[in-house]
Amino acid sequence: MNDIARTKDLAQPVDIDAGQDMEAFWMPFTSNRHFKSAPRMLARAEGMHYWTPDGRRILDAVAGLWCTNAGHCRTPIVEAIQRQAATMDFAPTFQMGHPLAFELSNRLLEILPPEFGQVFYTNSGSEAVDSALKIALAYHRMRGEGQRTRLIGRERGYHGVGFGGISVGGIAGNRKHFGSMLAGVDHLPHTHDLAHNAFTKGQPAWGAHLADELERIVTLHDPSTIAAVIVEPVAGSTGVLIPPVGYLQKLREITAKHGILLIFDEVITGFGRLGSPFASQHFGVVPDLVTVAKGITSGTVPMGAVFARRGIYETFMQGPEKSIELFHGYTYSAHPLACAAAIATLDVYQDEGLLTRAATLAPHWEEAVHSLRDCPNVIDVRNIGLIGAIELAPRAGAPGTRAFDAFTRAFHEQDLLVRTTGDIIAMSPPLIVQPSQIDEIVEKLRRVLTTLD
Numbered sequence: 193m194n195d196i197a198r199t200k201d202l203a204q205p206v207d208i209d210a211g212q213d214m215e216a217f218w219m220p221f222t223s224n225r226h227f228k229s230a231p232r233m234l235a236r237a238e239g240m241h242y243w244t245p246d247g248r249r250i251l252d253a254v255a256g257l258w259c260t261n262a263g264h265c266r267t268p269i270v271e272a273i274q275r276q277a278a279t280m281d282f283a284p285t286f287q288m289g290h291p292l293a294f295e296l297s298n299r300l301l302e303i304l305p306p307e308f309g310q311v312f313y314t315n316s317g318s319e320a321v322d323s324a325l326k327i328a329l330a331y332h333r334m335r336g337e338g339q340r341t342r343l344i345g346r347e348r349g350y351h352g353v354g355f356g357g358i359s360v361g362g363i364a365g366n367r368k369h370f371g372s373m374l375a376g377v378d379h380l381p382h383t384h385d386l387a388h389n390a391f392t393k394g395q396p397a398w399g400a401h402l403a404d405e406l407e408r409i410v411t412l413h414d415p416s417t418i419a420a421v422i423v424e425p426v427a428g429s430t431g432v433l434i435p436p437v438g439y440l441q442k443l444r445e446i447t448a449k450h451g452i453l454l455i456f457d458e459v460i461t462g463f464g465r466l467g468s469p470f471a472s473q474h475f476g477v478v479p480d481l482v483t484v485a486k487g488i489t490s491g492t493v494p495m496g497a498v499f500a501r502r503g504i505y506e507t508f509m510q511g512p513e514k515s516i517e518l519f520h521g522y523t524y525s526a527h528p529l530a531c532a533a534a535i536a537t538l539d540v541y542q543d544e545g546l547l548t549r550a551a552t553l554a555p556h557w558e559e560a561v562h563s564l565r566d567c568p569n570v571i572d573v574r575n576i577g578l579i580g581a582i583e584l585a586p587r588a589g590a591p592g593t594r595a596f597d598a599f600t601r602a603f604h605e606q607d608l609l610v611r612t613t614g615d616i617i618a619m620s621p622p623l624i625v626q627p628s629q630i631d632e633i634v635e636k637l638r639r640v641l642t643t644l645d
């Protein structure tokens with residue numbers, strides 16, 4: 193990358209207090225005690241790499257946390273954020289506006305399927321999901337169908353950590369303490385089945401019939417009580433679960449037949465991860481609402497959004513003109529820094545063809561990740577776009593520990609950042625990844641897997 197601000201010596205050790213007390217930071221989704229006993233710290237980033245405080249260069253095979261799609265610290269994005277911070281730090285969007293919010297919305301519509309007409313902003317994927325669920329409930333009410341209050345998610349779905357998101361989500365660990373707070377939620381079965389689909393390249397041929405379960409569930413509850421169905425087109429956080437051929441199309445047919453809104457949670461699949469701007473284009477299925485975050489600003493400034501299909505917004509535009517149509521929003525909805533970052537990010541995506549680059553790299557990526565299938569303990573390899581997963585056999589009585597050890601050894605011994613969930617190693621590099629770096633990721637991982645007990 194030659195456009196990156198080289199104001200920093202990336203490998204220069206960062207002066208950190210080695211004896212720093214780490215107790216005060218309650219780390220999210222982290223084994224706090226384990227981490228604090230052997231910390232994995234990052235201090236700088238550029239392009240495809242992080243640097244540790246002591247100057248080690250780490251190859252980023254997971255785009256931070258599925259978000260830095262344009263690569264790290266890209267100059268146009270960094271400069272746009274800097275300029276905006278000095279121009280206007282904050283502006284309210286409740287009964288007020290600022291030009292960047294409108295500009296960004298128009299820019300986003302340009303890359304969405306033409307059926308979409310409006311953008312509602314949030315600060316995260318979790319907020320985008322809860323906003324989409326609320327929009328769905330309110331939409332039905334505005335149309336005189338207020339009895340549509342039920343929401344349907346899917347087992348092994350991840351939709352963030354708001355009360356709405358965990359309720360429709362299907363991860364037992366997340367739901368355990370607070371997952372039943374929302375009444376009237378049901379779940380589709382997940383589509384992951386190694387007996388039928390192990391080592392499939394791309395979409396599995398088996399499993400579309402699992403979408404028929406939706407017909408059974410809506411019939412059970414009475415279709416006229418269902419507001420929305422929410423799924424990730426490709427489930428990411430629960431270990432890369434790829435939809436069987438025809439599965440999403442069936443969900444669309446069944447929801448349309450019963451007047452139920454279909455929500456695609458594209459927090460991971462949005463912004464080029466599969467080789468199209470959005471999964472909806474990749475799979476040729478147009479939902480009613482789409483949630484995004486992460487790649488919208490390439491992870492630089494927190495931002496999320498809900499895209500609404502034309503007609504949904506219009507349904508709300510009734511009653512006295514001075515009345516508020518949707519009682520929902522966040523102080524930082526369409527924050528100026530996030531808007532500036534998102535516009536600059538879209539420019540980078542466009543200038544470098546990044547929203548479709550994954551399609552070009554996908555064959556190389558597929559071949560590379562599947563070359564790991566003969567490594568010890570590997571029970572599945574799967575891939576789509578620039579996403580890949582290696583599933584390992586769990587150790588007897590200690591599920592999750594084998595992949596977690598792979599993750600820590602990749603970081604400490606191979607200078608490689610991956611992500612694990614259960615016994616699955618997930619990868620989703622920045623979309624600027626070079627073919628030689630794909631090979632490097634796979635070789636580093638191979639060295640870990642061949643020496644892992």
Ligand SMILES: Cc1ncc(COP(=O)(O)O)c(C=O)c1O
Pocket residue numbers: 315316317318319321350351352353424428429457458459460485486
């Ligand atoms: C599909 C999906 N939805 C929602 C979220 C939650 O996003 P956030 O962590 O920004 O709240 C995530 C995060 O990984 C996600 O993958």
